[in-house]
Amino acid sequence: MLIGGIEAGGTKFVCAVGDESGEIFDKVIFPNKDPDDTLSEAKQFFDKYSIEALGVGSFGPVDLDKQSGTYGQVLHTPKVKWRNFPLLSRLQNEYSIPVYLDTDVNAACLGEYKYGAGRNVNSCLYITVGTGIGAGLVQNGKLFQGKNHSEMGHIFVQKHVDDSFAGSCPSHGACIEGLVSGPAIEQRYGKKGIELIDNKAVWELAAYYLAQAIVNYYVILSPEKIILGGGVMKQEKLYPMIREEFTKQMNGYLKIDNVDDLIVAPELDDEQGVKGAILLAVND
Amino acid sequence: MLIGGIEAGGTKFVCAVGDESGEIFDKVIFPNKDPDDTLSEAKQFFDKYSIEALGVGSFGPVDLDKQSGTYGQVLHTPKVKWRNFPLLSRLQNEYSIPVYLDTDVNAACLGEYKYGAGRNVNSCLYITVGTGIGAGLVQNGKLFQGKNHSEMGHIFVQKHVDDSFAGSCPSHGACIEGLVSGPAIEQRYGKKGIELIDNKAVWELAAYYLAQAIVNYYVILSPEKIILGGGVMKQEKLYPMIREEFTKQMNGYLKIDNVDDLIVAPELDDEQGVKGAILLAVND
Numbered sequence: 001m002l003i004g005g006i007e008a009g010g011t012k013f014v015c016a017v018g019d020e021s022g023e024i025f026d027k028v029i030f031p032n033k034d035p036d037d038t039l040s041e042a043k044q045f046f047d048k049y050s051i052e053a054l055g056v057g058s059f060g061p062v063d064l065d066k067q068s069g070t071y072g073q074v075l076h077t078p079k080v081k082w083r084n085f086p087l088l089s090r091l092q093n094e095y096s097i098p099v100y101l102d103t104d105v106n107a108a109c110l111g112e113y114k115y116g117a118g119r120n121v122n123s124c125l126y127i128t129v130g131t132g133i134g135a136g137l138v139q140n141g142k143l144f145q146g147k148n149h150s151e152m153g154h155i156f157v158q159k160h161v162d163d164s165f166a167g168s169c170p171s172h173g174a175c176i177e178g179l180v181s182g183p184a185i186e187q188r189y190g191k192k193g194i195e196l197i198d199n200k201a202v203w204e205l206a207a208y209y210l211a212q213a214i215v216n217y218y219v220i221l222s223p224e225k226i227i228l229g230g231g232v233m234k235q236e237k238l239y240p241m242i243r244e245e246f247t248k249q250m251n252g253y254l255k256i257d258n259v260d261d262l263i264v265a266p267e268l269d270d271e272q273g274v275k276g277a278i279l280l281a282v283n284d
Numbered sequence: 285m286l287i288g289g290i291e292a293g294g295t296k297f298v299c300a301v302g303d304e305s306g307e308i309f310d311k312v313i314f315p316n317k318d319p320d321d322t323l324s325e326a327k328q329f330f331d332k333y334s335i336e337a338l339g340v341g342s343f344g345p346v347d348l349d350k351q352s353g354t355y356g357q358v359l360h361t362p363k364v365k366w367r368n369f370p371l372l373s374r375l376q377n378e379y380s381i382p383v384y385l386d387t388d389v390n391a392a393c394l395g396e397y398k399y400g401a402g403r404n405v406n407s408c409l410y411i412t413v414g415t416g417i418g419a420g421l422v423q424n425g426k427l428f429q430g431k432n433h434s435e436m437g438h439i440f441v442q443k444h445v446d447d448s449f450a451g452s453c454p455s456h457g458a459c460i461e462g463l464v465s466g467p468a469i470e471q472r473y474g475k476k477g478i479e480l481i482d483n484k485a486v487w488e489l490a491a492y493y494l495a496q497a498i499v500n501y502y503v504i505l506s507p508e509k510i511i512l513g514g515g516v517m518k519q520e521k522l523y524p525m526i527r528e529e530f531t532k533q534m535n536g537y538l539k540i541d542n543v544d545d546l547i548v549a550p551e552l553d554d555e556q557g558v559k560g561a562i563l564l565a566v567n568d
Contacts, residue, residue: 061538075539123430139430146407146423146506154537155500156442158458171537174442216439220504222430253438253455254345255359 004051004095005277006042008032008087009104010059010079010131015042016274017049020282022115024271025049032059034081035090043094055100055280057107057273058087060134064102065148072101100280103149104128104273108266109136110143111276112227116267121224125217126272127152129210130230133177137221144221153177157212160205176213180206182231193232207238211245214263218246219254229266239265288335288379289561290326292316292371293388294343294363294415299326300558301333304566306399308555309333316343318365319374327378339384339564341391341557342371344418348386349432356385362454384564387433388412388557392550393420394427395560396511400551405508409501410556411436413494414514417461421505428505437461441496444489460497464490466515477516491522495529498547502530503538513550523549 002025007014009032016027028045032038046054059082061075072088091099102110109118109126118124118138127135133153137144144150154175167174168184178184185193189202196202214226228239243259256262266272286309291298293316300311312329316322330338343366345359356372375383386394393402393410402408402422411419417437421428428434438459451458452468462468469477473486480486498510512523527543540546550556 139428144423147508148506148538150506151503151538154503155439156496156533158440158443171535172533212440216500217504219435219438220501222432222434224431249440249456251455254432254435 001053002049002051003278003281004046004049004054005107005274005279005281006054006056006058007104007107007273007277008056008058009273010077013038013042014274015045016271016278017046017051018275018278022275022278024275027274032079035085035087039090039094046095051095051097053098053100053281054091054095055102055107055277055282056087056091057102057104057277057280060103060149061151062087062101062103063148064145068148098281102143102280103134103136105134106136106143106145106149107274107276107280108229108272109138109227109276110279111268111272111274112229112266113138113141114279115275116272117227117264118225123221123223124225124227125221125223126227126229126266127214127217128230129180129182129228129232131182133181133213133230135217137223139221139223152213152217153181155213155216157209157216160208163205176209180209180232185232193235197235203235203238203241206232207241207245210238211242211249214242214246215249218250224262226263227266228263229272233265236265239263285337286333286335287562287565288330288333288338289391289558289563289565290338290340290342291388291391291557291561292340292342293557294361297322297326298558299329300555300562301330301335302559302562306559306562308559311558316363319369319371323374323378330379335379335381337382337384337565338375338379339386339391339561339566340371340375341386341388341561341564344387344433345435346371346385346387347432348429352432382565386427386564387418387420389418390420390427390429390433391558391560391564392513392556393422393511393560394563395552395556395558396513396550397422397425398563399559400556401511401548402509407505407507408509408511409505409507410511410513410550411498411501412514413464413466413512413516415466417465417497417514419501421507423505423507436497436501437465439497439500441493441500444492447489460493464493464516469516477519481519487519487522487525490516491525491529494522494526495533498526498530499533502534508546510547511550512547513556517549520549523547 167178169178419436451462453462
């Protein structure tokens, strides 16, 4: 059975055709422009194949509350042309096959859970730290969803005593996304993260905040595995720094068997999103 | 079918005999002393009835990880005599009927979900603000549990700019429990909350922190209902203050239909814990 998957990112779309085994047969990546152009580019790609279902992991926020009148729509995104766009119904009309919609981070979490760093556990949290911060949770083999999807990047954390940066989040200022997302780093230092690679203090502060966010997620969700992905996490030195800070901040309160085994990198080489999108259409 | 329920609190035990309908036929309350005395007092009460199952909502932390060698034990509690006490196996041996163990807040959450403020929703979060702070989540009719139970009172939040109090949590200092639990209020002001009823600034600061904690829980868990109970919440004026602060801090980021309907008081008159404990033995 051929299944289509779309990792619908705010910046780019990844479209792939694969199957239940996690194999990808063909894949294409192109920029996310306005909805019409981007979706017609996706359609051209999928028209080459006889896919029987389509899974979509979308940037957001998207309305995933089936009781809602705007179910399946992109909500108040900064990408103005996508705002209130009825993504799910549009795809259902275009493809006439079952379409499954979830968030990009939930799809990525499902991909890593099934094939990657979470494949040997019952619950895992996938956190992306990049243009934004978000996270998805798989628990007992299923994606967690409340009334709507989580927006875990918007939690508050304790400011570092020496930090006077007000934060870059238009809604919450110094929530975790407003403190250590890519744009937050750029706004704080006037340079992109990539230009700050050798500035140790930059990454110490980032590790301090990310460790706090992970403490919050951990005491609330108690996952077996925490997978940190996204552009900012390409700085591999962050992993040991975050593990050390996390241990310090937890301060022995809960028993952690092995922090190296708890907080880990993704294993799917940036394909967790699209592989997870395909799984959305398999697992239902 | 007669079912026994124990709300095993750090300060007091509530034992009751009831049934699946939520009716309580008999109930007794006594102080939590050392394990032997307290459990024998419970046994005397239950011996008057032919209960067929027993549900226990316990103070904690308790080990609820079935893969763990210490499953069913009370873990590193400040109540030294209870530390490492094998609560579940002790009760199983004493009663020779099925025994179901969960946390006190999870039991209370289940009680409110089934019979109280959460009875018309699919997911609800029950938060207790008292000697400690803790929370339990029911989602799609089931208690949420990761590898172990949640310890939601230990999340970090942003300190108020004018607040120099270091927090009272021995492990985390100014986590939410260290900022607004009963003992935190007493340590901060040198007086018990009950003596500070007319001090508006006390409750404004408490509302500021509790609202932040609720923002964090909300963006992570997206519950339909948030029920706030516990001793500190006996100050009923806190509810409107917390709703107002929550709305301010969310700052329109996610659409909240009606905050008065989202953040509410419990409805079971301090019986949510023991009624939920009975339900633990029904729902399995």
